[in-house]
Amino acid sequence: MKILLIEDEPDLRKSIKQYLHQEGYVVESASDFIKALEKTMVYEYDCILVDITLPNGSGLDIIKQLKQQHSKAGIIIISAKNSSDDKIIGLDIGADDYLAKPFNLAELNSRIKALIRRRNFDGNKAIVVNEINIIPEERTVKVNNEQVMLTAKEYDLLLFFITNKNRVVSKNSIAEHLWGDDSDQMDNHDFIYVHLRNLRKKLAEKGCRDYIQMIYGIGYNFKVNV
Amino acid sequence: MKLITKTITYYLLISIPLLLLAVMFSYYRIKVQLNEEIEESLYKEALHAETLATSVKPNDLKLDFSNLSSIKSSAPHENSHTFYDTSIYNQLEHELVPYRMLKSYINWEGQTYLITNVKSTLEDDDLMESLYSVCVMIIGFLILAFFIVSWLLSKILWRPFYATLSRLNEYDIKQHKPYQFDKSSTAEFNQLNTALNKMTDKMYHDFLHQKEFAENASHEMQTPLAVIKANLSLLLQSPNLKENEMNQLQSIENTIKKLSALNKALILLSKIENNQFNENSSVNLNDKIKAAIENYQDLIQAKNIKIETELSNDLIIRINPALCEILIANLLQNAIRHNYMNGTIEISIKNETLLIANTGETLSISEDELFVRFKKNDAAKDSLGLGLSIVKSIVTLYNTQIQYLYSLNKHIFTLKF
Numbered sequence: 001m002k003i004l005l006i007e008d009e010p011d012l013r014k015s016i017k018q019y020l021h022q023e024g025y026v027v028e029s030a031s032d033f034i035k036a037l038e039k040t041m042v043y044e045y046d047c048i049l050v051d052i053t054l055p056n057g058s059g060l061d062i063i064k065q066l067k068q069q070h071s072k073a074g075i076i077i078i079s080a081k082n083s084s085d086d087k088i089i090g091l092d093i094g095a096d097d098y099l100a101k102p103f104n105l106a107e108l109n110s111r112i113k114a115l116i117r118r119r120n121f122d123g124n125k126a127i128v129v130n131e132i133n134i135i136p137e138e139r140t141v142k143v144n145n146e147q148v149m150l151t152a153k154e155y156d157l158l159l160f161f162i163t164n165k166n167r168v169v170s171k172n173s174i175a176e177h178l179w180g181d182d183s184d185q186m187d188n189h190d191f192i193y194v195h196l197r198n199l200r201k202k203l204a205e206k207g208c209r210d211y212i213q214m215i216y217g218i219g220y221n222f223k224v225n226v
Numbered sequence: 227m228k229l230i231t232k233t234i235t236y237y238l239l240i241s242i243p244l245l246l247l248a249v250m251f252s253y254y255r256i257k258v259q260l261n262e263e264i265e266e267s268l269y270k271e272a273l274h275a276e277t278l279a280t281s282v283k284p285n286d287l288k289l290d291f292s293n294l295s296s297i298k299s300s301a302p303h304e305n306s307h308t309f310y311d312t313s314i315y316n317q318l319e320h321e322l323v324p325y326r327m328l329k330s331y332i333n334w335e336g337q338t339y340l341i342t343n344v345k346s347t348l349e350d351d352d353l354m355e356s357l358y359s360v361c362v363m364i365i366g367f368l369i370l371a372f373f374i375v376s377w378l379l380s381k382i383l384w385r386p387f388y389a390t391l392s393r394l395n396e397y398d399i400k401q402h403k404p405y406q407f408d409k410s411s412t413a414e415f416n417q418l419n420t421a422l423n424k425m426t427d428k429m430y431h432d433f434l435h436q437k438e439f440a441e442n443a444s445h446e447m448q449t450p451l452a453v454i455k456a457n458l459s460l461l462l463q464s465p466n467l468k469e470n471e472m473n474q475l476q477s478i479e480n481t482i483k484k485l486s487a488l489n490k491a492l493i494l495l496s497k498i499e500n501n502q503f504n505e506n507s508s509v510n511l512n513d514k515i516k517a518a519i520e521n522y523q524d525l526i527q528a529k530n531i532k533i534e535t536e537l538s539n540d541l542i543i544r545i546n547p548a549l550c551e552i553l554i555a556n557l558l559q560n561a562i563r564h565n566y567m568n569g570t571i572e573i574s575i576k577n578e579t580l581l582i583a584n585t586g587e588t589l590s591i592s593e594d595e596l597f598v599r600f601k602k603n604d605a606a607k608d609s610l611g612l613g614l615s616i617v618k619s620i621v622t623l624y625n626t627q628i629q630y631l632y633s634l635n636k637h638i639f640t641l642k643f
Contacts, residue, residue, distance in 0.1 A: 019456070185613075
């Protein structure tokens with residue numbers, strides 16, 4: 001899986017690269033418009049993360065260029081300008097997703113995985129982790145071949161855990177994933193615990209092992225032995 | 227008070243006493259002049275009578291100047307001429323009429339004669355009356371003339387001023403294109419317009435800079451925040467982190483979350499105030515309310531709040547759909563945040579009125595500060611203190627009335643669309 005990261009801020013580029021590298025991706029990066037254009041002309045990528053405001057040009061022009069080349073890469077805009085105009089324009093000219101800065105790397109990871117899953121319809125449709133089998137297209141979950149009836153929030157929570165398995169995900173990043181901008185207004189994360197408790201209960205009923213570990217006060221880790 | 231009314235008032239205040247003084251002065255001047263004329267003519271008559279008397283026998287003398295003049299023998303007296311004021315009864319008008327009288331004593335052939343000449347003077351009343359009517363006529367005419375002149379002047383001379391005034395009234399910095407006031411042939415108005423042009427240009431550029439600054443500042447702040455957040459995510463993955471280090475990381479993460487929420491809210495406020503949400507459409511408020519309640523189920527259930535809705539009619543308003551969602555969301559969040567455990571929230575729509583009421587503690591800030599940025603109730607430490615400012619700026623944008631009331635342990639917000 002090859003990812004191109006187009007981002008002018010060196011520290012951010014470094015962190016994202018490191019995180020995605022740990023996820024097993026091959027990550028290349030470009031720091032400005034011209035370097036980005038050179039790379040997209042020469043190489044093929046599965047996914048391209050593009051910042052809109054770049055030295056020497058706009059990320060939107062890179063997206064247009066990619067579309068002209070009929071590139072198959074999935075495109076995610078990562079922008080500090082959280083304006084709906086940019087979002088609409090970006091999605092209009094062919095970007096697949098839009099993530100406003102500042103974002104959680106766990107959230108970025110889950111967006112990339114979701115995008116790659118959508119792009120590879122012909123491939124393996126199910127996500128399998130030991131006895132858990134998720135079919136994202138249908139939003140169904142089976143444990144030991146038995147269907148588990150989950151609410152929308154419980155399903156999103158499980159998928160988020162599995163996408164970021166063997167990683168510590170903070171409660172804040174879970175809240176952001178499940179509630180989006182509304183999570184700004186949440187003073188505490190008690191509701192995460194409510195959904196988590198229900199999810200655990202429903203999975204256990206079908207004989208699923210408890211993979212979810214609590215990491216002190218800060219978050220959880222969906223631990224699967226590799 | 228209008229300029230023209232003021233001018234006329236001052237004009238009248240000055241001109242009426244002046245005119246009265248002028249009338250009094252004229253009255254005395256005319257009176258003196260008339261007396262002099264009468265005395266002169268009486269004197270001439272007296273001299274004439276003397277001449278006649280000394281040429282004929284006085285006893286036979288019958289003077290034909292005026293039937294009121296006479297010549298009689300008198301007790302010895304020095305030669306003299308003396309004027310007197312007197313009144314004589316007029317039988318035609320049945321009133322006393324003022325007369326000027328000249329008594330002349332002459333000594334001729336050892337005998338003293340008294341010649342009396344009288345002449346009617348103009349009556350004071352008549353004089354005053356005519357002067358009064360002339361004065362009233364003059365004042366009336368002056369006022370009329372002044373009204374006409376002022377009206378014409380304000381139409382012609384003041385026209386550029388009123389044009390400038392009406393353009394200033396229409397002036398809205400948010401829809402500002404650099405503004406030009408018209409040239410005028412009056413130097414003062416040109417100066418005024420030049421000063422206004424300069425001022426509005428300056429205002430507009432400051433406004434642009436401020437807008438640009440707000441946008442840039444938020445953009446510049448998001449990137450460092452993204453860097454911190456990304457590094458934090460990485461740091462969380464390190465093995466061997468101890469509990470207290472984890473807690474410190476969480477504290478940093480919570481602070482960043484708050485900072486970025488603050489930044490987002492400020493960007494939103496400046497966008498609303500810069501009128502950047504200008505695409506309106508018909509929005510059904512009832513649907514938005516139901517959606518918001520659904521959205522905030524987790525928050526509502528966490529406090530076990532009972533929601534009572536009474537949507538008696540569909541309320542459809544012209545508004546930007548995104549702003550409408552933000553408005554409802556902020557009102558609902560406010561009602562949840564400042565509520566008790568097991569409290570209630572009432573939402574009702576009646577005709578054009580939306581009412582949201584929630585149970586909660588009394589305010590620790592004054593009601594006037596409720597919609598002010600960063601003013602928040604002591605109890606809500608984690609609140610940004612911007613939610614109701616956002617609500618206020620949205621309703622102001624759409625000229626909607628919002629009222630707050632605390633009654634029966636309930637905070638009640640009423641919006642009239």
